[in-house]
Amino acid sequence: MAAAAAAAASAAFFFFALSLHAEQCVGCYTSIFSFGASVVDTGNSLILTGNSCPAGRLPYGETFFHRPTGRFSDGRLIIDFIAQAMGLPLLKPYLGGGGADDFRHGANFAVAGATALDVDYFLSRGIENLFSNNSLSVQLRWFEQLLPSLCSSASDCAAFLSNALFSVGQIGANDYNNPFSQNRSASEIATFVPDVVSAIGSAIEKLIEMGARTIVVPGSFPMGCCAAYLNMFQGEKHDSYDPQTGCIYWLNDFAIRHNRLLVSELQRLRRRHPEVAIMYADVYHAAMAIYASPHDFGFEEPVLAACCGYDGGAYGLNATVPCGSEGNSVCSDPSKKIWWDGLHTTEAANQIIAGGLLGPYTVPPILQACADVNWEVVGFLDGDGHMASA
DSSP states (O other): OHHHHHHHHHHHHHHHHHHHHHHHHTTTOSEEEEEOSTTTOSSHHHHHHGGGOGGGSTTTTTTTTSSOOSOSSSSOOHHHHHHHHTTOOOOOBGGGOOOGGGGTTEEEOOOTTOOSSOHHHHHTTTOOOSSOOOOHHHHHHHHHHHHHHHOSSHHHHHHHHHTEEEEEOSOSHHHHHHHHHTTOOHHHHHTTHHHHHHHHHHHHHHHHHHTOOEEEEEOOOOGGGOHHHHHHTTTOOGGGBOTTTOOBHHHHHHHHHHHHHHHHHHHHHHHHOTTSEEEEEOHHHHHHHHHHSGGGGTOOSSTTSBSBSBOSTTTOBOSSSOTTSTTOOBOSOGGGOSBSSSSSBOHHHHHHHHHHHHTTTEESOHHHHHTTOOOOOTTSBOTTSSBOOO
């Protein structure tokens, strides 16, 4: 009974966190600049690839926009909810073009399929990136090209960027997705993790050099709960699955290793740049709270199955008619599902996760960094890189 009550209370907190924090966040930042991959792409991939982009076709975008916008979900993304909580407009994709006024409140540089590491890293290992060559370093160059149109002098840029929130991620998933999908072993892919984290750290250093003063860095989602991975590894032994959540242990352990190294890198960067607020967004545990008690959040069975492109079973995905293809299957109510297309979450799940990140799952808290107070990182994180208990 106590556990059920705690789960229900946790669900209630997530549902109300976004609105509670929204009032405090308005006016907190004047712009947001977002980098990453499909989880945060607001349309760059669609602009780059046109009709070949599945997110450019219904049912993508059906819930909120009632049309496809290039977002890989049925509606808004986590970054959209955060922007709205800050009282800012939804971020425009950088590749959509426009003048300084179009990006005065920020820009989105994320591209579906993007990796933290440059494509040459993978090609040298015989691994193809089938979706995008616009890695994190490419996205940084785009920002560098945009910046002179937003501010005209060093002092002007310093003032402008001091009120901007930079979001570096979610990035790194495709550095692992691509080799896993090309049948590389987990032991080999594990050797990539330090290099992926180093690339993220280098990007943060570059942004600080350009004037960023507030940076939030999301970690990895729980890979073992991802419908696409569950479908890929559905031949796993019974004891490979968490009996409570149905997620695959070893894949979640892989994500935890990435997050631990990322937290360590962020701690190193904080020591080097005490004048910069560098926040860790614990997406892993924000999402795991949902998987641990999905019914308390209003999600229905089969919990880990995708809404769009589903072909039956616990999480089966239709490889022949995937989401965005003519004749694809789609559930009647996406708000009852966590997963949209197997790799990306629904608007309903995104809203809950965003509420958690605006609350206790970002360290130090976004509002605390915004208030420009003297924050202290030590004691906030435990060994897994998430919130330590009080």
